Amino acid sequence: MVGRRQAGTRPGGSVRRPSLLSLGLFALTYFAFCWLADQLGSADVAGITIWPPGGLLLGLLLIADRRSWPWWIGTGLMAELAAGAVFFHLSPVPGLMIFTGNALEAVAGATFLRWGKIASFRFSDLRDILAFTLAGLLAPVVGATVGAATVSLTARQSFPDAWPLWWVGDASGVLVFTPAVLTVLQNWRKWRRVETARWIEVACLVALSVVTAHLVFTGRYPFDFLLLLPVLWAALRFETLGAALTSLLIALTASHYTLAGEGTVTRLGVSTGMQQFMVQLFLVVASLLALVLGTLARQRRQSMQALKVANRNLQSRVQAQTASLQASDKRFRHAADATNALIYETRPDDGTAVFAYGLERFVGENEVDLGNSDWWRGRIHPDDAPAHVTYHDACLSDSACQRYSSNYRIRHGDGSWRDVEDHGQIIRDTNGKAVQLIGSIVDVTERRHAEARERFLTREVSHRAKNTLSLVQAVARQLGATGGADFLGRFEERLQALAEHQNLLTQNVWDGVALDDLVRTQLAHFKDLFDDRIRIGGPALTLSGNAAQLVGMALHELATNAAKYGALSSDTGRIGITWQISAADDRFLMRWIESGGPRVKAPKHRGFGSTVIERMIRTSFGAQVILDFQATGLIWQFTCPSATLREMAATSAAAPVLPRP
Numbered sequence: 001m002v003g004r005r006q007a008g009t010r011p012g013g014s015v016r017r018p019s020l021l022s023l024g025l026f027a028l029t030y031f032a033f034c035w036l037a038d039q040l041g042s043a044d045v046a047g048i049t050i051w052p053p054g055g056l057l058l059g060l061l062l063i064a065d066r067r068s069w070p071w072w073i074g075t076g077l078m079a080e081l082a083a084g085a086v087f088f089h090l091s092p093v094p095g096l097m098i099f100t101g102n103a104l105e106a107v108a109g110a111t112f113l114r115w116g117k118i119a120s121f122r123f124s125d126l127r128d129i130l131a132f133t134l135a136g137l138l139a140p141v142v143g144a145t146v147g148a149a150t151v152s153l154t155a156r157q158s159f160p161d162a163w164p165l166w167w168v169g170d171a172s173g174v175l176v177f178t179p180a181v182l183t184v185l186q187n188w189r190k191w192r193r194v195e196t197a198r199w200i201e202v203a204c205l206v207a208l209s210v211v212t213a214h215l216v217f218t219g220r221y222p223f224d225f226l227l228l229l230p231v232l233w234a235a236l237r238f239e240t241l242g243a244a245l246t247s248l249l250i251a252l253t254a255s256h257y258t259l260a261g262e263g264t265v266t267r268l269g270v271s272t273g274m275q276q277f278m279v280q281l282f283l284v285v286a287s288l289l290a291l292v293l294g295t296l297a298r299q300r301r302q303s304m305q306a307l308k309v310a311n312r313n314l315q316s317r318v319q320a321q322t323a324s325l326q327a328s329d330k331r332f333r334h335a336a337d338a339t340n341a342l343i344y345e346t347r348p349d350d351g352t353a354v355f356a357y358g359l360e361r362f363v364g365e366n367e368v369d370l371g372n373s374d375w376w377r378g379r380i381h382p383d384d385a386p387a388h389v390t391y392h393d394a395c396l397s398d399s400a401c402q403r404y405s406s407n408y409r410i411r412h413g414d415g416s417w418r419d420v421e422d423h424g425q426i427i428r429d430t431n432g433k434a435v436q437l438i439g440s441i442v443d444v445t446e447r448r449h450a451e452a453r454e455r456f457l458t459r460e461v462s463h464r465a466k467n468t469l470s471l472v473q474a475v476a477r478q479l480g481a482t483g484g485a486d487f488l489g490r491f492e493e494r495l496q497a498l499a500e501h502q503n504l505l506t507q508n509v510w511d512g513v514a515l516d517d518l519v520r521t522q523l524a525h526f527k528d529l530f531d532d533r534i535r536i537g538g539p540a541l542t543l544s545g546n547a548a549q550l551v552g553m554a555l556h557e558l559a560t561n562a563a564k565y566g567a568l569s570s571d572t573g574r575i576g577i578t579w580q581i582s583a584a585d586d587r588f589l590m591r592w593i594e595s596g597g598p599r600v601k602a603p604k605h606r607g608f609g610s611t612v613i614e615r616m617i618r619t620s621f622g623a624q625v626i627l628d629f630q631a632t633g634l635i636w637q638f639t640c641p642s643a644t645l646r647e648m649a650a651t652s653a654a655a656p657v658l659p660r661p
Contacts, residue, residue: 017071018068026075027076030079030080034052034079049166050169051102051169054105057106058174059185061110062110062113081096094153097146101150104143122186125299133175133288136174143166148163151166176283179248183244183245184244206249208229209230213253231247231290239298239301243297244291248287348435348437349435376410377389381411397434403424405421407444419444420445421444513552515538515542526559538578538590547621550616554613561634567595572596573594576591579591586643589639593635597633623640624639
């Protein structure tokens with residue numbers, strides 16, 4: 001009715017008047033409230049001095065636009081003059097004076113409660129209730145003063161006798177009726193959206209209020225506390241609106257029975273004035289109590305709603321943060337996988353450790369929080385552990401050390417050893433004590449092998465170049481010893497054979513190579529000695545490209561040594577090269593036996609050639625190798641599973657896996 005923007009708004013914001021319908025309804029309500037005041041105050045038993053129209057006008061001004069106040073006050077004036085003539089037999093002048101006091105009272109109370117507020121007044125919290133109570137007690141002073149002066153001028157009652165009754169009546173009207181009027185006007189549009197179940201609950205609440213008041217005020221049952229039940233119900237379920245209307249209904253019911261001569265007050269045997277005071281005190285206390293309960297219920301609902309909103313916002317933020325963390329975790333995992341790294345965190349003070357990513361890749365176990373950094377130390381190679389632990393602990397103890405880097409071997413779940421690089425960032429407190437270490441461990445096994453292969457191949461290229469020159473010298477020496485006019489032609493023929501040998505290895509390194517062809521190719525520059533001083537024999541066997549390269553390198557070293565120092569360095573020396581495969585255990589056996597050459601002595605220094613024909617063959621094939629420097633001639637043999645020669649992995653093609661020095 002008055003909550004919307006007022007009708008008749010002029011340009012510039014000044015309000016001309018509320019709607020005629022609103023003014024008419026207000027006039028009828030005001031007139032009805034005047035009738036109620038007449039009924040409450042005219043009983044012979046214990047008349048109740050209360051002025052409901054004062055509560056109606058104050059409640060309206062608390063929510064109406066201030067610029068429309070003159071229209072509401074003018075309408076109230078006309079309604080009160082009419083009611084004064086009908087119910088109180090007042091002439092216009094006294095009636096105008098009394099209404100002036102009532103209007104000033106309402107304006108004073110509304111101004112006080114809306115001071116500093118742009119919107120209408122609401123019972124939002126207990127401070128608003130306290131302010132309303134203060135206004136309900138002070139504002140009636142104005143109305144009581146004007147009203148008492150008016151009746152004293154008309155000689156109806158003296159000022160001292162009239163003023164207390166007038167103040168009590170106006171204060172009671174404000175404190176009892178204003179909450180109900182205010183909450184109804186603020187919520188009346190919501191009634192159209194109330195569900196059927198709520199209307200049924202309202203009907204039950206009204207019935208309970210009437211029945212409870214009837215049982216209490218008829219004096220049949222001494223259970224006055226039962227009046228709290230409907231008030232609590234209304235406050236909890238309907239908040240301020242329900243509490244205010246329920247307390248008003250109970251107040252009117254109590255007034256009805258008191259005026260009828262029933263109820264607790266009329267049976268106390270006190271004077272009529274005391275009865276009036278006690279009834280009005282009950283009405284005021286009941287109204288304020290209901291108002292407090294309703295406001296607390298409203299605050300609770302708002303707090304719950306705010307909590308739900310905050311919880312939803314928090315859930316949204318948590319979900320967003322979780323999604324962000326999951327995306328970050330996913331990116332971090334991809335980065336760890338791309339770099340082949342294990343991410344970890346340790347706390348030096350208690351030794352706890354968390355291995356975040358890549359643990360299974362390193363040790364063949366699931367990615368779990370292993371809880372203790374000693375678990376990792378226990379997997380470090382015994383030869384590397386002392387140096388690593390000493391360096392690690394020294395770096396943690398040194399406050400100047402912020403980063404550390406260590407290399408060692410770690411045992412994989414399959415029993416193999418993996419070369420790793422361990423890099424970490426040390427986080428220290430203000431005293432320089434290490435409190436956290438975050439680092440990454442990178443598997444560099446393949447890189448180390450590649451580096452070893454690169455070094456090996458570099459040495460092999462250099463060594464082969466020297467061996468080739470030695471072979472050329474040996475061929476030239478042998479051809480020169482035999483003499484003949486065709487020396488140059490035969491020398492070129494031997495060099496061509498040496499070149500074909502290199503082509504054979506280059507062209508067939510990735511294909512299978514027959515062992516017989518491999519042996520003859522490696523000794524091609526001595527092909528004139530085949531079947532005479534060089535005997536070759538064994539079953540047909542095709543080697544994998546990788547195995548052929550390794551065996552060929554060994555044969556090349558043996559042939560070079562034989563040409564420089566062994567059987568082929570003389571005219572009488574002989575070499576027997578044989579191989580066989582045992583049918584019992586499918587093991588391969590190859591022998592190189594020299595005889596008839598110069599007396600043999602074991603070398604004092606083992607060079608690269610010894611590495612190739614002994615350690616390289618043993619490590620690459622898992623073979624058993626014998627290198628025996630007998631005085632009559634060198635004996636070299638090795639045995640290994642034949643499948644190793646046929647199926648050797650391609651990763652060892654370019655260079656064999658050498659043992660760590």
